Amino acid sequence: MKLSASGRENFYFYLFIMPWLIGFIIFALYPIAASLFYSFTDYDIISSPKFVGLANYQELFQDELFYKSIWVTFKYTIISVPLTLILSLIFAMLINQKIPAKGFFRTAMYFPSMVSGVSMSLLWFWIFNPQIGFFNYILSWFGVKPQLWFLDEHLALWALIIMSFWGMGAGMLIFLAALQGVPASLLEAAKLDGASRWSTFWNVTFPMISPIFLFQLIMAIIESFQVFTPAYVMTQGGPNYSTRFYVYHLYESAFKNFRLGYASAMAWLLLIAVLIITYIIMKTSNHYVYYEGGKES
Amino acid sequence: MMNKQLISRGLAFLILIVCTAAMISPIFFMISTSLKTKSEMLLFPPTWIPQSFQWENFKELFTNDEIKFGVLYQNSIIIAVLTVIGTVFSSAVVAYGFSRYRGKGRNLMFMLMISTMMLPYPAIMIPQFLLFSEMNWMDTFLPLIVPAFFGSAYQIFLLRQFFNTLPNELYDSGKIDGASELRMFRSIALPLSGPALATVAIFSFVWSWNDLLAPVLYLNSQEKFTLPIGMAAMISSKFRIAPWNLLMCAAIMAVIPVVALFAVAQKRFTEGIVLTGIK
Numbered sequence: 001m002k003l004s005a006s007g008r009e010n011f012y013f014y015l016f017i018m019p020w021l022i023g024f025i026i027f028a029l030y031p032i033a034a035s036l037f038y039s040f041t042d043y044d045i046i047s048s049p050k051f052v053g054l055a056n057y058q059e060l061f062q063d064e065l066f067y068k069s070i071w072v073t074f075k076y077t078i079i080s081v082p083l084t085l086i087l088s089l090i091f092a093m094l095i096n097q098k099i100p101a102k103g104f105f106r107t108a109m110y111f112p113s114m115v116s117g118v119s120m121s122l123l124w125f126w127i128f129n130p131q132i133g134f135f136n137y138i139l140s141w142f143g144v145k146p147q148l149w150f151l152d153e154h155l156a157l158w159a160l161i162i163m164s165f166w167g168m169g170a171g172m173l174i175f176l177a178a179l180q181g182v183p184a185s186l187l188e189a190a191k192l193d194g195a196s197r198w199s200t201f202w203n204v205t206f207p208m209i210s211p212i213f214l215f216q217l218i219m220a221i222i223e224s225f226q227v228f229t230p231a232y233v234m235t236q237g238g239p240n241y242s243t244r245f246y247v248y249h250l251y252e253s254a255f256k257n258f259r260l261g262y263a264s265a266m267a268w269l270l271l272i273a274v275l276i277i278t279y280i281i282m283k284t285s286n287h288y289v290y291y292e293g294g295k296e297s
Numbered sequence: 298m299m300n301k302q303l304i305s306r307g308l309a310f311l312i313l314i315v316c317t318a319a320m321i322s323p324i325f326f327m328i329s330t331s332l333k334t335k336s337e338m339l340l341f342p343p344t345w346i347p348q349s350f351q352w353e354n355f356k357e358l359f360t361n362d363e364i365k366f367g368v369l370y371q372n373s374i375i376i377a378v379l380t381v382i383g384t385v386f387s388s389a390v391v392a393y394g395f396s397r398y399r400g401k402g403r404n405l406m407f408m409l410m411i412s413t414m415m416l417p418y419p420a421i422m423i424p425q426f427l428l429f430s431e432m433n434w435m436d437t438f439l440p441l442i443v444p445a446f447f448g449s450a451y452q453i454f455l456l457r458q459f460f461n462t463l464p465n466e467l468y469d470s471g472k473i474d475g476a477s478e479l480r481m482f483r484s485i486a487l488p489l490s491g492p493a494l495a496t497v498a499i500f501s502f503v504w505s506w507n508d509l510l511a512p513v514l515y516l517n518s519q520e521k522f523t524l525p526i527g528m529a530a531m532i533s534s535k536f537r538i539a540p541w542n543l544l545m546c547a548a549i550m551a552v553i554p555v556v557a558l559f560a561v562a563q564k565r566f567t568e569g570i571v572l573t574g575i576k
Contacts, residue, residue: 254422
Protein backbone atom coordinates (compact mmCIF):
# COMPACT_ATOMS: atom_id res chain seq x y z
CA MET A 1 0.00 0.00 0.00
CA LYS A 2 1.46 3.34 -1.04
CA LEU A 3 0.29 6.41 0.81
CA SER A 4 1.37 10.03 0.74
CA ALA A 5 3.17 11.31 3.84
CA SER A 6 0.07 12.98 5.27
CA GLY A 7 -2.05 10.00 4.29
CA ARG A 8 0.28 7.78 6.23
CA GLU A 9 0.07 10.05 9.26
CA ASN A 10 -3.74 9.96 9.10
CA PHE A 11 -3.80 6.23 8.62
CA TYR A 12 -1.55 5.43 11.56
CA PHE A 13 -3.09 8.08 13.79
CA TYR A 14 -6.57 6.63 13.42
CA LEU A 15 -5.28 3.07 13.51
CA PHE A 16 -3.65 3.64 16.90
CA ILE A 17 -6.45 5.65 18.47
CA MET A 18 -9.12 3.26 17.12
CA PRO A 19 -9.63 1.39 20.44
CA TRP A 20 -10.35 4.64 22.25
CA LEU A 21 -12.51 6.00 19.43
CA ILE A 22 -14.72 2.90 19.39
CA GLY A 23 -14.92 2.86 23.18
CA PHE A 24 -15.72 6.56 23.19
CA ILE A 25 -18.66 6.08 20.85
CA ILE A 26 -20.07 3.00 22.61
CA PHE A 27 -19.34 3.79 26.25
CA ALA A 28 -19.52 7.60 26.33
CA LEU A 29 -21.18 9.23 23.35
CA TYR A 30 -24.05 6.79 23.02
CA PRO A 31 -24.82 6.75 26.78
CA ILE A 32 -24.78 10.55 26.92
CA ALA A 33 -27.26 10.79 24.07
CA ALA A 34 -29.34 7.87 25.33
CA SER A 35 -29.63 9.26 28.82
CA LEU A 36 -30.85 12.55 27.39
CA PHE A 37 -33.52 10.57 25.53
CA TYR A 38 -34.47 8.53 28.61
CA SER A 39 -34.68 11.70 30.68
CA PHE A 40 -37.75 12.66 28.63
CA THR A 41 -39.42 9.31 29.25
CA ASP A 42 -41.08 7.30 31.95
CA TYR A 43 -39.19 4.02 32.07
CA ASP A 44 -39.24 1.18 34.57
CA ILE A 45 -37.14 -1.41 32.61
CA ILE A 46 -40.09 -3.82 32.30
CA SER A 47 -42.38 -1.86 29.99
CA SER A 48 -40.88 0.18 27.17
CA PRO A 49 -40.08 3.87 27.73
CA LYS A 50 -43.03 6.29 27.45
CA PHE A 51 -42.36 9.83 26.26
CA VAL A 52 -43.38 12.36 28.91
CA GLY A 53 -41.63 15.53 27.78
CA LEU A 54 -40.20 17.61 30.59
CA ALA A 55 -42.23 15.90 33.32
CA ASN A 56 -39.17 14.33 34.96
CA TYR A 57 -37.42 17.67 35.21
CA GLN A 58 -40.56 19.32 36.53
CA GLU A 59 -40.88 16.63 39.14
CA LEU A 60 -37.21 16.93 40.11
CA PHE A 61 -37.60 20.60 40.87
CA GLN A 62 -40.47 19.84 43.20
CA ASP A 63 -38.78 16.89 44.87
CA GLU A 64 -37.51 17.69 48.34
CA LEU A 65 -35.14 14.73 48.33
CA PHE A 66 -33.54 15.99 45.14
CA TYR A 67 -32.80 19.35 46.78
CA LYS A 68 -31.62 17.59 49.90
CA SER A 69 -29.19 15.45 47.88
CA ILE A 70 -27.81 18.55 46.18
CA TRP A 71 -27.39 20.30 49.50
CA VAL A 72 -25.63 17.30 51.10
CA THR A 73 -23.26 16.96 48.15
CA PHE A 74 -22.61 20.70 48.02
CA LYS A 75 -21.89 20.96 51.74
CA TYR A 76 -19.56 17.98 51.63
CA THR A 77 -17.72 19.36 48.58
CA ILE A 78 -17.37 22.92 49.78
CA ILE A 79 -15.87 21.82 53.09
CA SER A 80 -13.96 18.69 52.24
CA VAL A 81 -12.31 19.64 48.93
CA PRO A 82 -10.60 22.93 49.85
CA LEU A 83 -9.54 21.76 53.29
CA THR A 84 -8.13 18.47 51.99
CA LEU A 85 -6.24 20.26 49.23
CA ILE A 86 -4.80 22.89 51.55
CA LEU A 87 -3.86 20.32 54.18
CA SER A 88 -2.14 18.14 51.63
CA LEU A 89 -0.19 21.12 50.30
CA ILE A 90 0.83 22.18 53.81
CA PHE A 91 2.06 18.70 54.65
CA ALA A 92 3.90 18.44 51.35
CA MET A 93 5.67 21.69 52.23
CA LEU A 94 6.48 20.56 55.76
CA ILE A 95 7.99 17.33 54.45
CA ASN A 96 9.82 19.13 51.66
CA GLN A 97 12.12 20.85 54.19
CA LYS A 98 15.49 19.62 55.38
CA ILE A 99 14.20 17.51 58.23
CA PRO A 100 15.17 14.07 59.49
CA ALA A 101 13.14 10.96 58.60
CA LYS A 102 11.60 12.54 55.50
CA GLY A 103 10.96 9.18 53.88
CA PHE A 104 9.21 7.90 56.97
CA PHE A 105 6.85 10.89 57.15
CA ARG A 106 6.07 10.65 53.47
CA THR A 107 5.18 6.98 53.70
CA ALA A 108 3.26 7.39 56.95
CA MET A 109 1.15 10.25 55.61
CA TYR A 110 0.52 8.44 52.36
CA PHE A 111 -0.26 5.08 53.92
CA PRO A 112 -3.89 5.86 54.85
CA SER A 113 -4.66 6.66 51.20
CA MET A 114 -4.13 3.01 50.42
CA VAL A 115 -6.99 2.10 52.75
CA SER A 116 -9.68 3.33 50.40
CA GLY A 117 -13.06 2.30 49.12
CA VAL A 118 -15.06 -0.14 51.19
CA SER A 119 -12.10 -0.96 53.48
CA MET A 120 -11.99 2.67 54.50
CA SER A 121 -15.72 2.70 55.15
CA LEU A 122 -15.53 -0.45 57.28
CA LEU A 123 -12.70 0.98 59.34
CA TRP A 124 -14.34 4.35 59.93
CA PHE A 125 -17.72 2.82 60.66
CA TRP A 126 -15.99 1.06 63.51
CA ILE A 127 -13.99 4.14 64.55
CA PHE A 128 -17.21 6.20 64.77
CA ASN A 129 -19.10 3.48 66.61
CA PRO A 130 -21.16 5.30 69.28
CA GLN A 131 -20.59 2.78 72.08
CA ILE A 132 -17.09 1.41 71.63
CA GLY A 133 -15.56 3.54 68.89
CA PHE A 134 -12.01 4.82 68.90
CA PHE A 135 -13.03 8.37 68.02
CA ASN A 136 -15.23 8.79 71.09
CA TYR A 137 -12.39 7.36 73.13
CA ILE A 138 -9.97 10.01 71.85
CA LEU A 139 -12.59 12.72 72.44
CA SER A 140 -13.00 11.50 76.01
CA TRP A 141 -9.35 12.53 76.65
CA PHE A 142 -10.51 16.10 76.06
CA GLY A 143 -13.63 15.72 78.15
CA VAL A 144 -16.02 15.51 75.20
CA LYS A 145 -19.12 13.37 75.72
CA PRO A 146 -19.55 10.31 73.48
CA GLN A 147 -21.33 11.23 70.23
CA LEU A 148 -23.69 9.19 68.08
CA TRP A 149 -21.95 10.08 64.76
CA PHE A 150 -23.62 8.06 62.01
CA LEU A 151 -26.80 7.80 64.06
CA ASP A 152 -27.03 11.55 64.53
CA GLU A 153 -28.40 13.49 61.57
CA HIS A 154 -26.38 16.58 62.52
CA LEU A 155 -23.08 14.70 62.76
CA ALA A 156 -23.23 11.98 60.11
CA LEU A 157 -22.03 14.18 57.27
CA TRP A 158 -19.32 15.69 59.47
CA ALA A 159 -18.07 12.21 60.27
CA LEU A 160 -17.72 11.59 56.53
CA ILE A 161 -15.91 14.91 56.10
CA ILE A 162 -13.46 13.99 58.86
CA MET A 163 -12.97 10.64 57.15
CA SER A 164 -12.20 12.38 53.85
CA PHE A 165 -9.27 14.31 55.39
CA TRP A 166 -7.70 10.99 56.15
CA GLY A 167 -7.17 10.35 52.45
CA MET A 168 -5.13 13.49 51.81
CA GLY A 169 -1.89 11.53 51.35
CA ALA A 170 -2.47 10.96 47.65
CA GLY A 171 -2.69 14.69 46.98
CA MET A 172 0.28 15.30 49.25
CA LEU A 173 2.43 12.93 47.20
CA ILE A 174 1.59 14.78 44.00
CA PHE A 175 2.27 18.19 45.58
CA LEU A 176 5.54 16.87 46.91
CA ALA A 177 6.59 15.84 43.42
CA ALA A 178 5.47 19.26 42.17
CA LEU A 179 7.42 21.11 44.88
CA GLN A 180 10.55 19.18 44.02
CA GLY A 181 10.11 20.42 40.47
CA VAL A 182 10.36 24.09 41.53
CA PRO A 183 13.84 25.15 40.37
CA ALA A 184 16.17 25.78 43.31
CA SER A 185 17.69 28.71 41.41
CA LEU A 186 14.38 30.62 41.60
CA LEU A 187 14.13 30.07 45.35
CA GLU A 188 17.77 31.13 45.77
CA ALA A 189 17.15 34.30 43.79
CA ALA A 190 14.13 35.16 45.94
CA LYS A 191 16.23 34.63 49.04
CA LEU A 192 19.02 36.86 47.74
CA ASP A 193 16.48 39.57 47.01
CA GLY A 194 15.48 39.38 50.66
CA ALA A 195 11.96 38.07 50.02
CA SER A 196 10.11 36.78 53.07
CA ARG A 197 8.98 33.14 53.17
CA TRP A 198 5.38 34.24 52.76
CA SER A 199 6.09 36.27 49.67
CA THR A 200 8.41 33.59 48.26
CA PHE A 201 5.56 31.14 48.55
CA TRP A 202 3.01 33.38 46.85
CA ASN A 203 5.32 34.77 44.19
CA VAL A 204 7.54 31.80 43.35
CA THR A 205 6.42 28.46 44.74
CA PHE A 206 2.67 28.68 44.27
CA PRO A 207 2.77 30.01 40.69
CA MET A 208 5.13 27.17 39.76
CA ILE A 209 2.84 24.48 41.14
CA SER A 210 -0.44 26.20 40.25
CA PRO A 211 -1.22 24.09 37.15
CA ILE A 212 -1.05 20.99 39.33
CA PHE A 213 -3.13 22.69 42.00
CA LEU A 214 -5.77 23.51 39.40
CA PHE A 215 -5.82 19.96 38.05
CA GLN A 216 -6.14 18.53 41.55
CA LEU A 217 -8.91 20.99 42.41
CA ILE A 218 -11.01 20.11 39.38
CA MET A 219 -10.57 16.37 39.80
CA ALA A 220 -11.32 16.57 43.54
CA ILE A 221 -14.55 18.48 42.94
CA ILE A 222 -15.70 16.08 40.24
CA GLU A 223 -14.87 13.16 42.49
CA SER A 224 -16.72 14.61 45.42
CA PHE A 225 -19.80 15.12 43.25
CA GLN A 226 -19.79 11.34 42.87
CA VAL A 227 -19.48 10.14 46.46
CA PHE A 228 -21.28 6.83 46.68
CA THR A 229 -19.35 4.19 48.62
CA PRO A 230 -19.68 5.56 52.19
CA ALA A 231 -23.38 6.25 51.73
CA TYR A 232 -23.98 2.77 50.33
CA VAL A 233 -21.87 0.97 52.92
CA MET A 234 -22.42 2.92 56.13
CA THR A 235 -25.46 5.14 56.19
CA GLN A 236 -27.76 4.22 53.27
CA GLY A 237 -28.21 7.96 52.95
CA GLY A 238 -29.51 8.40 56.49
CA PRO A 239 -30.19 9.30 59.22
CA ASN A 240 -33.07 11.44 58.05
CA TYR A 241 -31.43 11.76 54.59
CA SER A 242 -28.51 13.69 56.08
CA THR A 243 -25.99 11.74 53.96
CA ARG A 244 -28.13 11.22 50.89
CA PHE A 245 -25.50 12.19 48.33
CA TYR A 246 -26.56 13.09 44.81
CA VAL A 247 -25.22 9.92 43.22
CA TYR A 248 -26.70 7.78 45.96
CA HIS A 249 -30.09 9.36 45.30
CA LEU A 250 -29.58 8.75 41.57
CA TYR A 251 -28.65 5.11 42.22
CA GLU A 252 -31.68 4.49 44.43
CA SER A 253 -34.04 6.20 41.98
CA ALA A 254 -32.75 4.08 39.11
CA PHE A 255 -32.01 0.70 40.61
CA LYS A 256 -34.16 0.52 43.73
CA ASN A 257 -37.28 2.39 42.60
CA PHE A 258 -36.74 1.59 38.90
CA ARG A 259 -37.45 5.13 37.80
CA LEU A 260 -34.90 5.22 35.01
CA GLY A 261 -36.31 8.29 33.29
CA TYR A 262 -36.26 10.32 36.47
CA ALA A 263 -32.71 9.12 37.28
CA SER A 264 -31.58 9.93 33.72
CA ALA A 265 -32.74 13.49 34.22
CA MET A 266 -30.58 13.57 37.36
CA ALA A 267 -27.68 12.11 35.36
CA TRP A 268 -27.98 14.89 32.81
CA LEU A 269 -28.09 17.59 35.44
CA LEU A 270 -24.94 16.08 36.98
CA LEU A 271 -23.23 16.24 33.61
CA ILE A 272 -24.23 19.87 33.17
CA ALA A 273 -23.10 20.74 36.69
CA VAL A 274 -19.66 19.21 36.04
CA LEU A 275 -19.39 21.11 32.76
CA ILE A 276 -20.32 24.42 34.33
CA ILE A 277 -18.04 24.02 37.34
CA THR A 278 -15.09 22.98 35.21
CA TYR A 279 -15.70 25.92 32.90
CA ILE A 280 -15.91 28.41 35.77
CA ILE A 281 -12.76 27.10 37.43
CA MET A 282 -10.82 27.12 34.17
CA LYS A 283 -11.96 30.69 33.41
CA THR A 284 -11.20 32.10 36.84
CA SER A 285 -7.94 30.21 37.07
CA ASN A 286 -6.27 32.53 34.53
CA HIS A 287 -5.67 34.90 37.41
CA TYR A 288 -3.59 32.57 39.48
CA VAL A 289 -2.39 29.76 37.27
CA TYR A 290 0.97 30.28 35.69
CA TYR A 291 2.03 28.15 32.73
CA GLU A 292 5.71 27.96 32.06
CA GLY A 293 6.50 29.14 28.56
CA GLY A 294 3.45 31.35 28.19
CA LYS A 295 -0.28 31.12 28.67
CA GLU A 296 -2.12 28.17 27.30
CA SER A 297 -4.86 29.42 25.09
CA MET B 298 19.07 33.77 60.92
CA MET B 299 20.41 30.26 61.44
CA ASN B 300 18.53 29.98 64.72
CA LYS B 301 15.26 31.04 63.18
CA GLN B 302 15.62 28.35 60.54
CA LEU B 303 16.39 25.70 63.13
CA ILE B 304 13.34 26.67 65.16
CA SER B 305 11.05 26.55 62.16
CA ARG B 306 12.44 23.16 61.15
CA GLY B 307 12.06 21.88 64.68
CA LEU B 308 8.48 23.11 64.74
CA ALA B 309 7.75 21.44 61.40
CA PHE B 310 9.23 18.24 62.76
CA LEU B 311 7.03 18.37 65.87
CA ILE B 312 3.86 19.09 63.89
CA LEU B 313 4.69 16.23 61.57
CA ILE B 314 5.18 13.79 64.44
CA VAL B 315 1.83 14.67 66.02
CA CYS B 316 -0.06 14.59 62.73
CA THR B 317 1.59 11.40 61.57
CA ALA B 318 0.56 9.75 64.82
CA ALA B 319 -3.01 10.92 64.25
CA MET B 320 -2.98 9.64 60.66
CA ILE B 321 -1.50 6.28 61.57
CA SER B 322 -3.60 5.60 64.68
CA PRO B 323 -6.69 4.35 62.76
CA ILE B 324 -4.47 1.82 61.01
CA PHE B 325 -2.94 0.75 64.28
CA PHE B 326 -6.44 0.39 65.67
CA MET B 327 -7.57 -1.60 62.63
CA ILE B 328 -4.72 -4.10 63.02
CA SER B 329 -5.14 -4.31 66.77
CA THR B 330 -8.91 -4.95 66.52
CA SER B 331 -8.39 -7.63 63.90
CA LEU B 332 -6.33 -9.63 66.40
CA LYS B 333 -8.68 -9.30 69.38
CA THR B 334 -11.16 -11.83 70.74
CA LYS B 335 -14.86 -11.11 70.40
CA SER B 336 -15.12 -10.05 74.03
CA GLU B 337 -12.02 -7.87 74.00
CA MET B 338 -13.06 -5.96 70.91
CA LEU B 339 -16.18 -4.74 72.72
CA LEU B 340 -14.27 -3.21 75.64
CA PHE B 341 -14.51 0.54 76.19
CA PRO B 342 -12.07 2.21 76.57
CA PRO B 343 -10.49 0.02 73.89
CA THR B 344 -7.20 -1.73 74.53
CA TRP B 345 -4.34 -0.60 72.30
CA ILE B 346 -2.60 -3.95 72.16
CA PRO B 347 -4.60 -7.20 72.15
CA GLN B 348 -4.25 -9.28 75.31
CA SER B 349 -3.51 -12.27 73.15
CA PHE B 350 -3.05 -12.26 69.38
CA GLN B 351 -5.92 -14.10 67.71
CA TRP B 352 -4.34 -15.02 64.38
CA GLU B 353 -7.17 -17.54 63.95
CA ASN B 354 -9.45 -14.59 63.10
CA PHE B 355 -7.89 -14.46 59.66
CA LYS B 356 -8.35 -18.20 59.26
CA GLU B 357 -11.97 -17.91 60.28
CA LEU B 358 -12.53 -15.16 57.73
CA PHE B 359 -11.49 -17.47 54.92
CA THR B 360 -13.18 -20.60 56.25
CA ASN B 361 -16.53 -19.04 57.19
CA ASP B 362 -19.09 -20.49 54.77
CA GLU B 363 -21.40 -17.50 54.90
CA ILE B 364 -18.75 -14.89 54.16
CA LYS B 365 -16.98 -16.89 51.38
CA PHE B 366 -14.05 -14.53 51.56
CA GLY B 367 -11.85 -16.69 49.34
CA VAL B 368 -14.39 -16.50 46.52
CA LEU B 369 -14.67 -12.71 46.87
CA TYR B 370 -10.91 -12.42 46.78
CA GLN B 371 -10.58 -14.58 43.72
CA ASN B 372 -13.29 -12.68 41.83
CA SER B 373 -11.69 -9.32 42.63
CA ILE B 374 -8.28 -10.54 41.50
CA ILE B 375 -9.62 -11.91 38.21
CA ILE B 376 -11.43 -8.67 37.43
CA ALA B 377 -8.57 -6.40 38.51
CA VAL B 378 -5.89 -8.31 36.61
CA LEU B 379 -7.88 -8.39 33.39
CA THR B 380 -8.72 -4.70 33.82
CA VAL B 381 -5.04 -3.89 34.23
CA ILE B 382 -4.05 -5.86 31.15
CA GLY B 383 -6.78 -4.23 29.10
CA THR B 384 -6.11 -0.71 30.35
CA VAL B 385 -2.33 -0.79 30.03
CA PHE B 386 -2.34 -2.32 26.56
CA SER B 387 -5.10 -0.22 25.01
CA SER B 388 -4.08 3.03 26.70
CA ALA B 389 -0.49 2.63 25.55
CA VAL B 390 -1.57 2.05 21.95
CA VAL B 391 -3.89 5.06 21.93
CA ALA B 392 -1.45 7.33 23.76
CA TYR B 393 1.23 6.43 21.23
CA GLY B 394 -1.12 7.38 18.42
CA PHE B 395 -1.81 10.75 20.00
CA SER B 396 1.83 11.43 20.71
CA ARG B 397 3.44 10.30 17.49
CA TYR B 398 1.11 11.01 14.58
CA ARG B 399 -0.32 14.28 13.36
CA GLY B 400 -3.48 12.96 11.78
CA LYS B 401 -6.25 15.26 10.65
CA GLY B 402 -8.49 16.22 13.55
CA ARG B 403 -5.93 15.31 16.17
CA ASN B 404 -6.63 18.35 18.33
CA LEU B 405 -10.35 17.74 18.28
CA MET B 406 -9.88 14.07 19.15
CA PHE B 407 -7.52 14.99 21.94
CA MET B 408 -9.95 17.53 23.36
CA LEU B 409 -12.73 14.94 23.30
CA MET B 410 -10.49 12.43 25.01
CA ILE B 411 -9.46 14.90 27.71
CA SER B 412 -13.04 15.89 28.37
CA THR B 413 -14.08 12.29 29.00
CA MET B 414 -11.67 12.37 31.93
CA MET B 415 -14.24 14.59 33.59
CA LEU B 416 -17.23 12.52 32.53
CA PRO B 417 -18.81 11.19 35.74
CA TYR B 418 -19.60 7.48 35.55
CA PRO B 419 -23.00 7.92 37.25
CA ALA B 420 -24.04 10.23 34.41
CA ILE B 421 -23.70 7.46 31.85
CA MET B 422 -24.30 4.33 33.88
CA ILE B 423 -28.00 3.90 33.11
CA PRO B 424 -27.68 3.53 29.32
CA GLN B 425 -24.56 1.41 29.83
CA PHE B 426 -26.53 -0.80 32.17
CA LEU B 427 -29.34 -1.16 29.65
CA LEU B 428 -26.82 -1.86 26.89
CA PHE B 429 -25.09 -4.62 28.83
CA SER B 430 -28.35 -6.18 29.96
CA GLU B 431 -29.48 -6.18 26.33
CA MET B 432 -26.32 -8.15 25.55
CA ASN B 433 -27.11 -10.63 28.33
CA TRP B 434 -23.99 -9.71 30.25
CA MET B 435 -25.79 -9.36 33.57
CA ASP B 436 -24.22 -11.22 36.47
CA THR B 437 -20.98 -11.75 34.52
CA PHE B 438 -17.64 -9.99 34.86
CA LEU B 439 -17.79 -8.75 31.27
CA PRO B 440 -19.33 -5.29 31.89
CA LEU B 441 -16.55 -4.64 34.41
CA ILE B 442 -13.69 -5.85 32.22
CA VAL B 443 -14.51 -5.21 28.57
CA PRO B 444 -14.64 -1.37 28.73
CA ALA B 445 -11.04 -1.41 30.03
CA PHE B 446 -9.88 -2.76 26.66
CA PHE B 447 -10.94 0.50 25.01
CA GLY B 448 -8.52 2.64 26.99
CA SER B 449 -9.05 4.98 29.91
CA ALA B 450 -8.82 8.71 29.27
CA TYR B 451 -6.78 9.49 32.37
CA GLN B 452 -4.25 6.77 31.62
CA ILE B 453 -4.05 7.69 27.94
CA PHE B 454 -3.32 11.28 28.95
CA LEU B 455 -0.65 10.18 31.41
CA LEU B 456 1.06 7.94 28.86
CA ARG B 457 0.84 10.50 26.08
CA GLN B 458 2.65 12.98 28.31
CA PHE B 459 5.34 10.38 28.78
CA PHE B 460 5.65 9.44 25.10
CA ASN B 461 6.00 13.15 24.30
CA THR B 462 9.25 13.21 26.28
CA LEU B 463 10.84 10.53 24.08
CA PRO B 464 13.19 12.20 21.56
CA ASN B 465 12.27 11.95 17.87
CA GLU B 466 15.78 10.75 17.00
CA LEU B 467 14.88 7.38 18.47
CA TYR B 468 12.22 6.88 15.84
CA ASP B 469 14.42 8.30 13.09
CA SER B 470 17.07 5.70 13.79
CA GLY B 471 14.35 3.07 13.87
CA LYS B 472 13.20 4.20 10.46
CA ILE B 473 16.71 3.98 9.04
CA ASP B 474 16.87 0.42 10.30
CA GLY B 475 13.67 -0.20 8.35
CA ALA B 476 11.45 -0.86 11.35
CA SER B 477 7.69 -0.79 10.73
CA GLU B 478 5.47 1.60 12.68
CA LEU B 479 4.10 -1.20 14.83
CA ARG B 480 7.58 -2.45 15.46
CA MET B 481 8.74 1.00 16.59
CA PHE B 482 5.92 1.11 19.08
CA ARG B 483 6.76 -2.34 20.39
CA SER B 484 10.55 -2.19 20.39
CA ILE B 485 11.29 1.49 20.99
CA ALA B 486 8.44 3.23 22.81
CA LEU B 487 7.22 0.44 25.09
CA PRO B 488 10.56 -0.76 26.49
CA LEU B 489 11.43 2.82 27.45
CA SER B 490 8.14 3.40 29.26
CA GLY B 491 8.54 1.10 32.26
CA PRO B 492 7.83 3.67 35.00
CA ALA B 493 4.88 5.20 33.16
CA LEU B 494 3.35 1.81 32.38
CA ALA B 495 3.84 0.73 36.00
CA THR B 496 2.03 3.87 37.13
CA VAL B 497 -0.87 3.14 34.82
CA ALA B 498 -0.98 -0.49 35.95
CA ILE B 499 -1.12 0.52 39.62
CA PHE B 500 -3.73 3.21 39.10
CA SER B 501 -6.00 0.90 37.16
CA PHE B 502 -5.52 -1.99 39.55
CA VAL B 503 -6.42 0.13 42.58
CA TRP B 504 -9.34 1.69 40.76
CA SER B 505 -10.78 -1.67 39.75
CA TRP B 506 -10.02 -3.23 43.14
CA ASN B 507 -11.96 -0.52 45.01
CA ASP B 508 -14.79 0.03 42.56
CA LEU B 509 -18.17 -0.53 44.17
CA LEU B 510 -20.83 1.15 42.05
CA ALA B 511 -20.39 -0.82 38.79
CA PRO B 512 -20.13 -4.24 40.47
CA VAL B 513 -23.23 -3.41 42.51
CA LEU B 514 -25.12 -2.78 39.28
CA TYR B 515 -23.95 -5.84 37.39
CA LEU B 516 -23.34 -8.65 39.88
CA ASN B 517 -26.31 -10.30 41.59
CA SER B 518 -25.33 -13.74 42.76
CA GLN B 519 -23.13 -14.15 45.79
CA GLU B 520 -20.57 -16.37 44.09
CA LYS B 521 -19.90 -13.55 41.61
CA PHE B 522 -19.47 -10.82 44.25
CA THR B 523 -16.26 -8.82 44.40
CA LEU B 524 -14.53 -7.88 47.65
CA PRO B 525 -16.15 -4.43 47.92
CA ILE B 526 -19.69 -5.78 47.51
CA GLY B 527 -19.01 -8.75 49.76
CA MET B 528 -17.54 -6.52 52.44
CA ALA B 529 -20.40 -4.02 52.18
CA ALA B 530 -22.83 -6.93 52.57
CA MET B 531 -20.94 -8.02 55.67
CA ILE B 532 -21.89 -4.90 57.60
CA SER B 533 -25.27 -4.16 56.08
CA SER B 534 -28.11 -4.88 58.46
CA LYS B 535 -29.48 -7.51 56.09
CA PHE B 536 -26.64 -9.93 56.64
CA ARG B 537 -24.86 -8.66 59.72
CA ILE B 538 -22.98 -11.91 59.92
CA ALA B 539 -19.52 -10.67 60.67
CA PRO B 540 -18.29 -9.32 64.01
CA TRP B 541 -15.99 -6.28 64.09
CA ASN B 542 -12.75 -8.19 64.49
CA LEU B 543 -13.48 -10.19 61.33
CA LEU B 544 -14.47 -7.01 59.49
CA MET B 545 -11.10 -5.50 60.34
CA CYS B 546 -9.41 -8.70 59.12
CA ALA B 547 -11.35 -8.30 55.87
CA ALA B 548 -10.32 -4.65 55.53
CA ILE B 549 -6.67 -5.58 56.09
CA MET B 550 -6.80 -8.43 53.59
CA ALA B 551 -8.39 -6.10 51.04
CA VAL B 552 -5.67 -3.50 51.52
CA ILE B 553 -2.68 -5.86 51.41
CA PRO B 554 -2.46 -6.22 47.60
CA VAL B 555 -2.60 -2.44 47.21
CA VAL B 556 0.14 -1.89 49.77
CA ALA B 557 2.26 -4.65 48.23
CA LEU B 558 1.95 -3.08 44.77
CA PHE B 559 2.95 0.33 46.02
CA ALA B 560 5.85 -1.10 47.99
CA VAL B 561 7.22 -3.01 45.00
CA ALA B 562 6.70 -0.19 42.52
CA GLN B 563 7.22 2.78 44.82
CA LYS B 564 10.29 4.11 43.09
CA ARG B 565 8.96 3.62 39.58
CA PHE B 566 5.60 4.96 40.63
CA THR B 567 7.00 8.21 41.99
CA GLU B 568 9.18 8.51 38.89
CA GLY B 569 6.07 8.06 36.80
CA ILE B 570 4.23 10.82 38.62
CA VAL B 571 7.18 13.18 38.38
CA LEU B 572 7.81 12.37 34.73
CA THR B 573 4.31 12.85 33.56
CA GLY B 574 4.04 15.75 35.96
CA ILE B 575 0.29 15.49 35.67
CA LYS B 576 0.40 18.84 33.97
